[in-house]
Amino acid sequence: MTEVFLGREALGDGLSRHDLQRWYRRMYRGVYIPKYATPSLGDRAIGAWLTTNRTGVIAGVAASALHGAQWVDDDEPIEVLVDERRRQPGLSPRMDRHSADEVVMVEDLPVTTPSRTAFDMGRYLKRAAALARLDALMRAAPFAPERVEMLMHKYGPVRGVRQLRDLLPLIDAGSESPKESWLRLLLIDGGLPAPETQIPVLDGGVPIAYLDMGYRDIQLAIEYDGDQHRSDRRQYVRDIRRLPAVERLGWEVIRVIAEDRPAEVLWRVKEAYRRRGGAEIDEMRRSTRTFAA
Template identity: 45%
Template sequence: MGSEAVAAGLVTRHELRTRFVPVYRNVYVAMGRTLTAADRAGAAWLWSRRQAIVAGTSAAAWHGSLWIDDRLPAELIQPSQHKTKGIVLHSEQLDDDEVVCLRGLRVTSPARTAYDLGRRAGLTLAVVRLDALMRATSVTADDVRVLAERHGGARGIVQLRRSLALADAGAESPQETRTRLLLTRAGLPPEHTQIDVSDRDGHHVARVDMGWKTWKVGVEYDGTQHWSDPRQRARDIDRQAELEALGWHIVRVSAGILRDRPATIAARVWHALRAAGAPIPAPNLNF
């Protein structure tokens, strides 16, 4: 906080003006620093004079969730404060077990954070955020369901229950979550995520994003590095050959196919499962 730093003699007013930039009123950051979502959460908490409770996406970032857009406004529960640009204020009643102290800040607990994020409009985004929060913390769907029962009449509770049924802490990226949801909508929900595959001597060969161990069919989302980095591409080719030698069929998914041809992904997975002997009906390809 600028006033505190000046009063403590840590910076002069001139240095504050020339070497730092304001994030919010009386809250400064060193010039040239790019703020993360967690940084914005801390800055907003300082703006509240250390009185607010960090909530929503800011709480998720503070708990260590990845893939929170750094450009999103900070979120606080502080109904008595005046609004300010870049901060969203919520008026919520929280029970004692719905708030934790984490690295000096009061933050909604992982379960309460998941409860809030899972109720927001947009089922896919809600599941993406729940996957990330579950991966970053030890919170489980059952922990969140306790709060859903406690606040049964809350807005968005129906979507929350759907989100929890679809969430999986095994997702290592938003695109993996979207791929899993696509398959689930098609009637092909993967049995497992992050499947460890070993060879006949017990040596680890690969970890497959999602799939069916019973039928040795896996699905993997390949990010940009899998296509643009020659060394990564060479490793992928060797890895694919090793998996195929062990009887696995891997369906690979790219950003373009996921965005433009989701039905192609579902059809390829279904054909692979049928070829492996899985007794499953034709998928729903109406995307």
């Protein structure tokens, strides 16, 4: 872990101002790190807390990462609950109300609980990004949706609560990446039933594959081929080899890549869903809430 400290405290402990300027650089107002260090998100969270004179609470996406959620970059802006809003680069202060039972200590830092973290992310982030973050948090640090509903009742009609209420029933820890969450939301917004995630495919009672998402009753699967297939050749080969075995067992697999247009993806899935005898669905709308017409 990178050394992170308050400059005034270091000067009080005997560090000269010359050495402070020579060997360290400022991370936030009054907070310093070694000049050539590359801070992690955890380091930056410590710095954000220090710049509030140790009175703030780490919240939002940074809090989800401290709880173990994946897909959070080290340069993600740090959200912190404070009594006085003083903006600075890399820091997102929020003067939101909170109570002591919504804060836990994580690595010696005050951090919002998983349910309070979900309450904040589901309100402040854009809809698709919010669901992806909520899925990742549920996977890393499971929380009860009922606890989030209690916070919604406690704080009333605050910013973004309508979006949060809409997303809460859709959270699924089975989504293994933000793009899988996005794809699932695309299907739901397009009028399809919520797909099941991480579907086991059995051959003679032995699982031979776990499908990203799909509809078990009509044996229709939707797989998102992400960047890991370019970076992890071994995993890519495994995935390619398992698909024929899955298809021999009667499954139809629709593969989606980043370059596919959302409307085309939705059309392909709906066509297969109808063809394979899925329940009645609404006609595809000109646009959904996850992509423009």
